[in-house]
Structures are given as C-alpha cells and as structure tokens.
Amino acid sequence: MARDPGNSRQAAKQIGISNRPRTFRDRIGERDRFDVYRFSLKTRSSFKLDLKGLKTNADVLLLNNRGRVIGRSNREGRRNEAITIDLNQGTYFVQVNARGRTTTRYRLILRSNTITLPSPSPGSPVPSPSPGSPIPSPGPGGGSNSPAPLPNTAPTLLANLGVSVTRGGSGAIGGTLLQATDPEQQASQLVYTLTNLPKSGQLRLNGTPLTLNASFTQDDLNNNRVIYQQPNQLANEVSLSGTPKISGSNVVWAASDGTDTEIFFYNGTTGIVSQITSNDVDDLNPQISGFNIVWQSGIDTAAEIFFYNASTGEPTKRLSDNDNFEDTNPQISGLNVVWERKRTNDSDVRLYVVGTSTRSNSIGSLNDIATQPLISGSHVAFEQINSTGNVGGIYLYNIDTGRTPELLTRRVSDKLTAISGSIAVWERTKGSDKDIFYFKDGEDEAISDSVVLDDSSALISDSFIAFQRNHTSDNTQDGLYLFDVETKLIKQITTSASDTLSGISGSNLVWTRSDGTDTEIFFYNGATSQTIALTNNLLNDSDPLVSGSNVVWLSGTSSTANQISLNNATATSDTFGFSISDGASATTGTFNITIG
Known part of the structure; x- marks a missing residue:
C-alpha cells in the first residue's frame, strides 16, 4: 500500500519528479488537515505545480528546506491551484492544506525542467546561486518574472472544538481539540499566549498553573500536556493561619513562609498568587x-x-498610629477600615478612611469596652459595655453623618453576628433558647420567638439573613434557613441540624456537611433554588466563603488543612482567550469549556 503523505516536514512523503508530469492522488479534510510531500532537485530547474480535482476549497504551498514559504496558491472555492517558479538545486516541500472540515480528493501534478543558461561572454563573472533558493526566469523583453519575497503568514487555526469536564473534574486539551498550523514553523515553534484566563477553573502545563500571559506550544497540546482543572487550586502544602477571605474572585490568606506568617493574595483577573x-x-x-x-x-x-491596594501596587500603608496598644481584628468595606484597639483596662473601635484620614479616630466611648466591630459600606456595628460589664449593648455608627453611635439593644448578653448596610443582626439567649434579631428602619425584630426553636449562627447579605435552626423537641424543623427582611418570608434550605453554615452572598449560601467519612462543601443558588455539591472527595473540606457565585474553601487529608481551592459554583461553561504566534504574526481565538 502506498505511504500516506505526512502532516509535517519531518514526516513528509519523499517523492521524485522529472520533466514528465507526475500525478499524486490523495484526500484531505476532517481529521487529516494537510499533506506534505518532499522532493529534491539536482540542478537549477523550472518547477510547475497543479492541484486539481477538488470537491471543496484547498490551498497549496511551496516551502524551501528551512520551512519558509516561497510559493503559494490560495484561490477561493473549488478552483484549481497552480504554482510556477524557477528553483535552484536543493530540497523542497509541497504542502496541501484543507480550508474546511469536509473531505476532498485531489490530484497533485508536479514536473520540473532543467534550466540551461547561455554561456557567458569571455571574461565575465558567473554568479553562483545558493542551493535551495528560487532563481529568476527571463521574462518577455528581458525582465524577470520571479515572485517577490512572500510575506510571513499568520498561523491558521485548524481545530477549536472545546472540551467537556465534570464539575470538580479535569480534562486534557489535546491537539485534536485545539490545533494550529503554520507553513513556516513546526509545532514546537507555534506559541499560544493566554490573553484571558478561565474563571471557573485553572489551566495547567505539566501540572504547573498557568497565569495571564503565560504560554504553551502546539507540541504541548499534541502531547496532552495542557489540562483544564476544577476547582482552581490557589495553594497546596501550605501552613495556614486562619481561613482565606474572598471578594469577587480575589482571595487573601495568611500562611507561613517557612519562618513566620505572611500575607498572600490571589488576583482573580491575572491568576497570579503574590x-x-x-x-x-x-x-x-x-x-x-x-x-x-x-x-x-x-x-x-x-x-x-496595615493597608495595601493590590490593583495599584503602591507601598503598604500603616493605619494605626501607636506602639503601646494592641490593634487587632481589622475589617474593611471599600476604603473604610475599622479595628479594635486594646488598652490596659478598656478597648475602643477605631476608624480610618483611606485617602481621607490622616490618623484613626475612635467611634466608641474611650471609657468603655468596645469590641467586635463589623462594617458594611458606611455603617459600623460593634458591641460596647461599661467597665463593670452591666451596662451596654450593640451600637450602630454612620460614617457619613459622624453622629453619636445609635444604641440598638441594651442587653449586654446580645452577641453581634453580622451587618449589611444599615441592617445589624445579633443573637439573643434566653435560658436555653436562642433567637435571631435584626435592626432595620429604627426598629428591632425577632425572626422567631418560639421557645422550641434554637436559631443561631446568623449571617446577612443584602436583605437576606441565613441561620441554623435546631428544633429542641424533635428534628422536623432542623436545618439551614433563609429569611428575607423585606418580605418577612422564611425558607428552609436543608433538613439536617449537622449542616454548618459558613457563608452568604445575596441569597447564595455555602456550608459544610459530613458524609460519614469526611466533610464536603455545598452551595445553594438563591436564584434557582438549586443545591450543588462542590466537593465529593476523600479530603476534609472546610470553612467555605462565598462572594457572588465564587466559593473559596480549605482542604486537607487530616485535621490540618493545607490547600486552598476556588470555584465558580454556578458556571456551566468556561472560556479562555489566546493568541497563536509563529514569532512574526499572530492569530487570536477563544477556547470553550463545558462544565456538567
């Protein structure tokens, strides 16, 4: 059986040509996108090529031994292609390219004729053309009809089929799914550069995460070295302190650098951890x-x-202004920052507005004990009691008005749990019963005052309050609940008292649940009322937080978590943008990923 033409210069089919036309028949299209033939000339020759019998569009290229294009024919449609050129002694390649995915047969007709140059006049020098280069042919009137040097051509995207992965899974992006070709370059010389990163997963090359502007080659794709993976793993084998915090797709955490604990930041736009x-x-x-x-x-x-703006990269800014007292528990909303300052016998809440303040100001009483500040926009909630511990409550401060903080509740045992805008939420214990209260429009109100329902662990986002409920007489009402402050409607989300609420964003919730062996992460989509399991593995997944539909959590094989993962819980598709370059010209594209 005749050998099938290869699809690269290295795998090209060796052929011989002469002054008698020689015809080669084959087909291209679908999976076989191009055929490459190799031939050699022993003398300077006039070369002619015809490509005929096409059923769909196809092009033909003539390349020298270095892979540079020296002849091209790319007529539209099913028209015949032709190249006529004079060539020096050397090795050349003919490449037949499919322009569509439909298969077409073709006839490639090649021939060459030795060129006999006239004898030079006595005493005149004889030029010696270099092997493998085209030479001019005398044209009418003595002119030259040799082709002008051809411009470099940008890589052609032959396949961009996308990939499908399961949620939490991975998939290789091979050369059959994403393939480019360039007549002048080999696969290892075609470089893909990431212009946009996937939002719901991570690209890895040989196991290493790829960031914005990172690159890989067509050869990497052909050898299945590029992987799309869910979830996006931000850190692995790290010694963490506390839990990561999230805003949008940006994540920050504290971890050991080997000697002490430092702050690390994941930029959700660039995919870079710094x-x-x-x-x-x-x-x-x-x-x-x-x-x-x-x-x-x-x-x-x-x-x-300290404060740092990760988008500007300006030097860190110290906000606290003393060396004698302990400033702890910072909270931030936009450019408004609050924290707790501990002195010998009392503590107060400090406020610093970045870009406006020159030093922090106290927003509580300096003679009392103010603690646990929480901030949302221009509103700050905190707990405050007097030095004897018998007078105080929960206070709300408006940064914009600067007025004296408003007392929301006079019970010193009430525990502030959350704030959203001007709505503060707290937990009240009466005997063995726990209830959730919130303050809105000048009034405080309980979600439920039933003595058989223990409500706790309240969180708020926008006008939605999420909490855990334990029915003390039986388990019929156990689980996680979502309460709408505006409509006063309450909705049961889960049916187990062992579910541990961890985060809220709008009406989206995240929590952990034990499967009997380890703990897994779950997400509730408030827009669709759908619950999604984000993990199902042999790890202990814990401490999830949510921002929009982006969820960050910790994982580990034991009680010590050492991995940080990020996932877009609602995404059913993902994309990344790229450019393909041959070193001189580039082609752009977008690769699609289906998540299901």
Whole structure:
C-alpha cells in the first residue's frame, strides 16, 4: 500500500519528479488537515505545480528546506491551484492544506525542467546561486518574472472544538481539540499566549498553573500536556493561619513562609498568587474588599494595622498610629477600615478612611469596652459595655453623618453576628433558647420567638439573613434557613441540624456537611433554588466563603488543612482567550469549556 503523505516536514512523503508530469492522488479534510510531500532537485530547474480535482476549497504551498514559504496558491472555492517558479538545486516541500472540515480528493501534478543558461561572454563573472533558493526566469523583453519575497503568514487555526469536564473534574486539551498550523514553523515553534484566563477553573502545563500571559506550544497540546482543572487550586502544602477571605474572585490568606506568617493574595483577573508581606514578624487576620486588603502585623511592641491596594501596587500603608496598644481584628468595606484597639483596662473601635484620614479616630466611648466591630459600606456595628460589664449593648455608627453611635439593644448578653448596610443582626439567649434579631428602619425584630426553636449562627447579605435552626423537641424543623427582611418570608434550605453554615452572598449560601467519612462543601443558588455539591472527595473540606457565585474553601487529608481551592459554583461553561504566534504574526481565538 502506498505511504500516506505526512502532516509535517519531518514526516513528509519523499517523492521524485522529472520533466514528465507526475500525478499524486490523495484526500484531505476532517481529521487529516494537510499533506506534505518532499522532493529534491539536482540542478537549477523550472518547477510547475497543479492541484486539481477538488470537491471543496484547498490551498497549496511551496516551502524551501528551512520551512519558509516561497510559493503559494490560495484561490477561493473549488478552483484549481497552480504554482510556477524557477528553483535552484536543493530540497523542497509541497504542502496541501484543507480550508474546511469536509473531505476532498485531489490530484497533485508536479514536473520540473532543467534550466540551461547561455554561456557567458569571455571574461565575465558567473554568479553562483545558493542551493535551495528560487532563481529568476527571463521574462518577455528581458525582465524577470520571479515572485517577490512572500510575506510571513499568520498561523491558521485548524481545530477549536472545546472540551467537556465534570464539575470538580479535569480534562486534557489535546491537539485534536485545539490545533494550529503554520507553513513556516513546526509545532514546537507555534506559541499560544493566554490573553484571558478561565474563571471557573485553572489551566495547567505539566501540572504547573498557568497565569495571564503565560504560554504553551502546539507540541504541548499534541502531547496532552495542557489540562483544564476544577476547582482552581490557589495553594497546596501550605501552613495556614486562619481561613482565606474572598471578594469577587480575589482571595487573601495568611500562611507561613517557612519562618513566620505572611500575607498572600490571589488576583482573580491575572491568576497570579503574590506575597504581599515579607518581614520577620507574624502578619495575621487579613480581610479584603475588592483589591483593598488590611491585616494586623506584629511589628513594634504590639500589633498594628496595615493597608495595601493590590490593583495599584503602591507601598503598604500603616493605619494605626501607636506602639503601646494592641490593634487587632481589622475589617474593611471599600476604603473604610475599622479595628479594635486594646488598652490596659478598656478597648475602643477605631476608624480610618483611606485617602481621607490622616490618623484613626475612635467611634466608641474611650471609657468603655468596645469590641467586635463589623462594617458594611458606611455603617459600623460593634458591641460596647461599661467597665463593670452591666451596662451596654450593640451600637450602630454612620460614617457619613459622624453622629453619636445609635444604641440598638441594651442587653449586654446580645452577641453581634453580622451587618449589611444599615441592617445589624445579633443573637439573643434566653435560658436555653436562642433567637435571631435584626435592626432595620429604627426598629428591632425577632425572626422567631418560639421557645422550641434554637436559631443561631446568623449571617446577612443584602436583605437576606441565613441561620441554623435546631428544633429542641424533635428534628422536623432542623436545618439551614433563609429569611428575607423585606418580605418577612422564611425558607428552609436543608433538613439536617449537622449542616454548618459558613457563608452568604445575596441569597447564595455555602456550608459544610459530613458524609460519614469526611466533610464536603455545598452551595445553594438563591436564584434557582438549586443545591450543588462542590466537593465529593476523600479530603476534609472546610470553612467555605462565598462572594457572588465564587466559593473559596480549605482542604486537607487530616485535621490540618493545607490547600486552598476556588470555584465558580454556578458556571456551566468556561472560556479562555489566546493568541497563536509563529514569532512574526499572530492569530487570536477563544477556547470553550463545558462544565456538567
């Protein structure tokens, strides 16, 4: 059986040609996108090529021994293609390219005739053309009809079929799914550069995560070295302090760098993890709002508060202004930052507005004990009691008005749990019963005052309050619930008291649940009322937080978590953008991923 033409110069089919036309018949299209033939000339020759019998569109190229295009025919439709050129001694390649995915037969007709040059006049020099180069042919009137040097051609995208993966799974992006060709370059010389990253997963090359502007080659694709993986693993085998915090697709966390604890940031736009701090003290308790990050640092004689804008990259800014007291528990919303300052006998809540403040200000009473500040927009909620511990409650402060904080509840035993805008939420214990209260429009109200329902662990986002409920007399009403402050409607989300609520964003919830062996992560989509299992593995997955539909969580094989994962819980598809370059010209494209 005749050997099938190869699809590269290395695998090209060797043929011989002469002054008698020689015809080669084959087919291209579908999976076999191009055929390559190799021939050699022993003398300077006039070369002619015809491509006929096409059923669909196809092109033909003539390349020298270095892979550079020296002749081309690319007529539209099913028209015959032809190349006529004079060539020097050397090796050449003919490449037949399919323009569509439909298979077509073809007839490739080749011939060459030795060129006999006239004898030079006595004493005149004889030029010696280099092997493998085209030579001019005398044209009418003595002119030359040799082709002008052809411009470089951009890579052609032959296949861009996309890939399908299961949620939480992975899939190889091979050369049959994403393939480019270039007549002048080999597969290892066709470079893909990432112009947009996938949002719901991660691209990896030989196991290493790829970031924005990272690159891989067609040869990497052909050898299944590029993988799309869910979820996006931000950190692995790290010693964490606390839990990661999320805002949009940006994530911040504290982890050991081998000597002490530092702050790390994942940029959801670029896919790059960067270390924000690098010093010889422990940096702890990071919080994030957009690209704005705050944390407490163990510099000087006590903890201090620092701020960093990850989008500008400007130097970190110290917000606290003393060396004698301990500044801890920072919280941030936009450019508004609050924290707790601990003194010898009391504590107060400090406020710093980045870009406006020159130093922090106290928003609680300096003679009392103010703790647990929470912030949302321009509103700050905190707990405050007097020095004897018998007078106080929960307070709400408006940064815009700057008025004296408003007292929401006078019960010193009430525990502030959450805030959203001007709505504060707290937990009240009466005997063995727990209830959830919220403050809105000047009034406080309980979600339920039933003595047989223990409501706890309340979180709020927008006008939605999520909480855990335990029915003390039986388990008929156990589970997680969602309460709408505007409509006063309550909805049961799960039916198990062992579900542990962890995060809320709008009406979206995340929680953990034991499967009897380890813990898994679950997500509730408030828009569709659908519950999705984000993990189903042999790891202990814990501490999920949600921002929009982006969920971050910790994982580990034991009680110590050492992995950070990020996933878009509602995504059913994903994409990444790329450009393909041969070193001179580029072609752009978008690769699609189906998640199901």
